Amino acid sequence: MTPLQQMLTKITIEVHNSATIKDPADLDRKFSEIGIDSLDAMSVMLEVMERFDIQIPNDDVTKLTTLNELAGFVEAELVRLGRKV
Amino acid sequence: MTYIAAIGSYIPSGRESNYSKKDKFSLDDDFIVRKLGVEEVSRKASDEETSDLCVKAFADLAARLGRRIEAVDCLVVCTQNPDGAGLPHTSAIVHGKLGLSPRCACFDISLGCSGYIYSLSILKSFMRDNGLSCGVLFTADPYSKIINPDDKNTALLFGDAATATLLLDDSSGGWAPGPFLFGTRGKDGGALVNRNGVLHMNGQAVFNFSATEVPVQVNALLKNAGLGLDDIDLFLFHQGSKYIVDTLARRLSLPAVKVPLNLSGQGNTISSSLPLMLQDRLDDIHQRRILLSGFGVGLSWASCLLVRLQ
Numbered sequence: 001m002t003p004l005q006q007m008l009t010k011i012t013i014e015v016h017n018s019a020t021i022k023d024p025a026d027l028d029r030k031f032s033e034i035g036i037d038s039l040d041a042m043s044v045m046l047e048v049m050e051r052f053d054i055q056i057p058n059d060d061v062t063k064l065t066t067l068n069e070l071a072g073f074v075e076a077e078l079v080r081l082g083r084k085v
Numbered sequence: 086m087t088y089i090a091a092i093g094s095y096i097p098s099g100r101e102s103n104y105s106k107k108d109k110f111s112l113d114d115d116f117i118v119r120k121l122g123v124e125e126v127s128r129k130a131s132d133e134e135t136s137d138l139c140v141k142a143f144a145d146l147a148a149r150l151g152r153r154i155e156a157v158d159c160l161v162v163c164t165q166n167p168d169g170a171g172l173p174h175t176s177a178i179v180h181g182k183l184g185l186s187p188r189c190a191c192f193d194i195s196l197g198c199s200g201y202i203y204s205l206s207i208l209k210s211f212m213r214d215n216g217l218s219c220g221v222l223f224t225a226d227p228y229s230k231i232i233n234p235d236d237k238n239t240a241l242l243f244g245d246a247a248t249a250t251l252l253l254d255d256s257s258g259g260w261a262p263g264p265f266l267f268g269t270r271g272k273d274g275g276a277l278v279n280r281n282g283v284l285h286m287n288g289q290a291v292f293n294f295s296a297t298e299v300p301v302q303v304n305a306l307l308k309n310a311g312l313g314l315d316d317i318d319l320f321l322f323h324q325g326s327k328y329i330v331d332t333l334a335r336r337l338s339l340p341a342v343k344v345p346l347n348l349s350g351q352g353n354t355i356s357s358s359l360p361l362m363l364q365d366r367l368d369d370i371h372q373r374r375i376l377l378s379g380f381g382v383g384l385s386w387a388s389c390l391l392v393r394l395q
Contacts (some may be wrong), residue, residue: 037120038288039120039328042292042293043292043296045293046293046297049293050297058289058290061289
C-alpha cells in the first residue's frame with residue numbers, strides 16, 4: 001500500500017476497529033462490504049477532512065464508496081492545493 | 086433572578102417502530118440500537134395540532150406542580166411547524182386554549198434543535214427587562230407534518246413531542262440558565278430544509294457541522310465561565326442520534342456516565358429533546374452544574390450552563 005492508502009486504512013480502523021481491511025483488494029471493496037456502515041463512513045470522511053485539512057464537498061461524498069476512491073480524491077485535492085501527497 | 090422551576094411534557098402515544106422498517110431501508114438491529122439509538126419514533130394523532138401538544142404539556146406541568154399555574158405573564162412557543170400557516174402565531178392559539186389573561190405577552194420563536202437554549206436566553210431577558218415573574222416556554226415541533234416516510238435520512242429519526250418549562254422570577258430557587266453562547270452558519274442552511282412541505286436532510290453535512298462546531302463552543306463556554314469539563318455534572322446534548330451524541334462525548338473526552346441518552350422510545354424531538362432530558366433531573370440534589378448544547382437546522386447551535394440555586 002502507498003503511504004496515503006495506509007493512512008486512510010489507519011483512519012478507517014480507528015473509526016471502526018472491526019473494519020475488514022486485510023489486503024490491498026479490500027481497498028476496492030465498498031465501505032459496507034468491509035464493515036463500515038453509513039454513519040461510520042461519515043466519521044471516516046470527517047476524520048480525513050480534518051487530518052488532511054481538505055474539504056470533501058457533499059456532492060463528492062456520495063461518490064466516494066471505497067477507500068481507493070477516497071484516496072484518489074485526497075491525492076487530487078492535495079495536488080490541487082500544491083501540497084505534498 | 087429568572088430560573089427554571091419545573092418542566093412538563095407530552096409525548097403522543099402513536100409510535101412507528103424502526104424494526105418494522107428494516108427491510109425497507111436495509112437495516113439491522115445493531116444499527117438501530119447502537120448507531121441510531123432510536124427504536125421507535127413518536128407520532129401525534131392526525132387531528133392533533135401543534136397547539137394541542139402544548140396544551141397537553143401544560144397540563145402535565147400543572148400536574149407535576151400539584152396546582153393551577155396562575156398569572157402567566159408571558160408564553161412563548163418554539164416551533165418551525167406551527168398551527169396552520171403560522172398566522173395567528175401558535176403561542177396566541179395556545180393562550181386562547183388555556184384561557185390566560187389578556188395581559189400575557191405571547192410570541193413564537195422560529196428555531197429548531199438549538200431553539201430551547203436560544204429561547205431560554207430570550208425569555209430570561211424579556212422577563213427581566215419587563216418586570217415579569219412567570220413565563221412558560223413551550224417547545225413543540227412535530228416534524229411528522231413534513232417527513233417523507235420513504236426517506237431513510239429522516240423517517241427513522243424524528244419524533245413528535247412537546248414540553249412546557251415554567252420560568253419564575255423570585256427567590257425560591259431552581260436552575261438559573263446562563264451564560265450562553267450562540268452560533269449560525271446560514272450559508273450551510275440547505276443541509277436541513279423544508280422544501281415544498283417536505284423535510285430534506287444532508288446527513289453528512291449536518292454530522293460534520295455538529296461534530297466540529299459543538300466541541301469548540303462547549304470548550305469556549307467553559308473557558309469564558311472559568312470552568313473545566315470536570316466542573317460539569319452532566320452534559321445534555323441535543324439528541325440528534327446516538328451516533329452524534331457518542332461522537333461528541335468522544336471528541337470532548339467525556340465519560341459516558343455524564344452524557345445521558347434519551348431517544349430510544351420517541352426519537353429526535355427537535356427543541357423538546359433537551360427539556361425532556363432535564364425534566365426528571367431538576368430535583369436531583371447531586372447535580373449542581375449542567376451544560377446544555379443544542380444544534381441543527383439553520384445551521385444553528387447554542388450552548389449554556391444551568392446552575393442550581395440554593
